[in-house]
Amino acid sequence: MSGTFGHRLRRFRQERKMTMEQLAEAVGVSKSYIWALENNPEQRVQRTSATVMNSLAKALGVNLLDLMGEAPPEALGDDANPEDIMFFRSYMDLAGEDKETYRQMLELFRKQKDK
Known part of the structure; x- marks a missing residue:
């Protein structure tokens, strides 16, 4: 899958017509955390726990490999x-x-x- 992690996260969120607030609530993080993942993922993803990544994938209804951009x-x-x-x-x-x-x-x- 093409694009950066932030682009994929935003695309999946928007495809599901979710706001940053809705995704943040579903995952148990703040809106600013979602914003940082979408807009500054290089620094943020490195410190994101596996639990949060799994929660993001589940909330978006995607496979973790798809979210991470695996081939x-x-x-x-x-x-x-x-x-x-x-x-x-x-x-x-x-x-x-x-x-x-x-x-x-x-x-x-x-x-x-x-x-």
């Missing part, structure tokens, strides 16, 4: 969009029977589309 899985390629990467990572975290349910649902959608 997408090779199978998706470098040009995969962020939503596909998040979906793939979420899918990979599912239990086996849940994955099978998703595959069956996808097949039903494909059949409906082909009609």
Whole structure:
């Protein structure tokens, strides 16, 4: 995923139509802390605890790897969009029977589309 941590954090927050205040409340930090993460992440992220990072990811409904900007899985390629990467990572975290349910649902959608 491209961009700095601050850009990703802001993008995820805005995509969810959350204010800095709402995110701060959900995570248990101050609005100024969120502001610093979005606008001065180089200094702030280094001192941010794993608990806060996990809370940010949970509040935003994203995987920690997506929030941190880890490269997408090779199978998706470098040009995969962020939503596909998040979906793939979420899918990979599912239990086996849940994955099978998703595959069956996808097949039903494909059949409906082909009609």
